[in-house]
Amino acid sequence: MQRKRNRKNRNRTLHIGLMAVLLSASYTTTGNTGWAASGGSNTATSAHTSFGQAGTRTADRETESHHHHHAHEEGQKQAASVQWSFSPEQPQAGERTAIQLAIVDAHGQPVKSFARNHEKEIHLIAVSGDLTEFQHLHPVDQGAGRFTVDTVFPKGGKYKLFADFIPAGGSHQVAETEFEAGGKTAASEPLVPDKQLVQTVAGTQVSLLTSQLQAGRETALAFSFKDAKTGKPVQDMEPYLGAAGHVVIISENLNHYLHVHPKEGQTAGPEAIFETGFPAPGLYKVWGQFQRHGDNFVTSFTIKVGE
Structure with a gap:
């Protein structure tokens, strides 16, 4: 007994009984964690940036907060999807890259309204393939379902992006994409x-x-x-x-x-x-x-x- x-x-x-919602932050370099959170300045591209199509569009997902968190696994379907593009089309290590997300619904129409979650509409997580680099950004709303943000990838090689957002009246979703950054690569750390x-x-x-x-x-x-x-x-x-x-x-x-x-x-x-x-x-x-x-x-x- x-x-x-x-x-x-x-x-x-x-x-x-924890509430999970989305996070935040732009980047500064901190120790060996790669990019680190910075509440200072979010940098965003202007509406005049020319974007080329790049990256690999992968599965978008709709998630439930079963454990009071946002979780997602590859292959999960969801109502909205993200069309990713980069400028330059091939991101280069050490150079500023503009990232654009165009969010559309199941009918291909722009999603124009989003719920603010932890003070932001979209939270964008970027990690290198070996997980030594980490960045948390907030893309800026340019209208018509398009969001933009600038960043610098510190080394060449594989990266993966995760975008957290909630369409107005919908549920929490995560979209992802993978791409290769050009330039000098560093030895992967196990x-x-x-x-x-x-x-x-x-x-x-x-x-x-x-x-x-x-x-x-x-x-x-x-x-x-x-x-x-x-x-x-x-x-x-x-x-x-x-x-x-x-x-x-x-x-x-x-x-x-x-x-x-x-x-x-x-x-x-x-x-x-x-x-x-x-x-x-x-x-x-x-x-x-x-x-x-x-x-x-x-x-x-x-x-x-x-x-």
């Missing part, structure tokens, strides 16, 4: 699980604690924050785009994408708890975006999920 009560308590702890899930970024020590990492099971991810100088738990964390933090999780093979947010009310610290579920075993990269003293920052961890 005591074991049953303990099991109930553990289950109750895991069901923290993805290995971190031995210690602790990082110090922007004067804050961030630790990641996890419950059982097993595919198909609900998992709690707890980020705790300490001041890097004093070692004391911090109580001055700040909301970032309407939430205590934002977490993006992508599998090693790039097939699984999760976007999670914590429950409302968790803002000041010293921890932020997220709840999600991993669709398959394997290695995953976890990026967390948080804000303190007016500066937002990114942490990244690699974890292994069992069967």
Whole structure:
């Protein structure tokens, strides 16, 4: 009987009832995380940019927030789709690239109205094929279902883009595309699980604690924050785009994408708890975006999920 009560308590702890919505941010370089969040300036292309067709249009998906997060897996269908284009047509490493998204409905007509989610209409995640580079952008609405944003890809090679959006009156959707950036490539870094899930970024020590990492099971991810100088738990964390933090999780093979947010009310610290579920075993990269003293920052961890 005591074991049953303990099991109930553990289950109750895991069901923290988190809201997941979309994140945010433009880029600055931070450590080895590649692009990092920056609440400063979103750069966007002008309406006069000439776009060439490029990239590989892949499956768009409609997702349910079964685990109170946005998740998507390759091959899922959805009501709207994205037509991707780049200028220049072949993105080059180290050079500014304009990305355009044209969003159309099932009849090929432009989707002209979107629900704002965490203060933005579209959240665009870009990662390199080896997951060493990460960027979170907000394309700017140019009208008639078209959104544009500028970025720089730091090295040549494979990249994948994930666009999160909600058509007005519809449900959350994720569209994706893959492409190759020209220019000098760097040796791919093999993805290995971190031995210690602790990082110090922007004067804050961030630790990641996890419950059982097993595919198909609900998992709690707890980020705790300490001041890097004093070692004391911090109580001055700040909301970032309407939430205590934002977490993006992508599998090693790039097939699984999760976007999670914590429950409302968790803002000041010293921890932020997220709840999600991993669709398959394997290695995953976890990026967390948080804000303190007016500066937002990114942490990244690699974890292994069992069967």
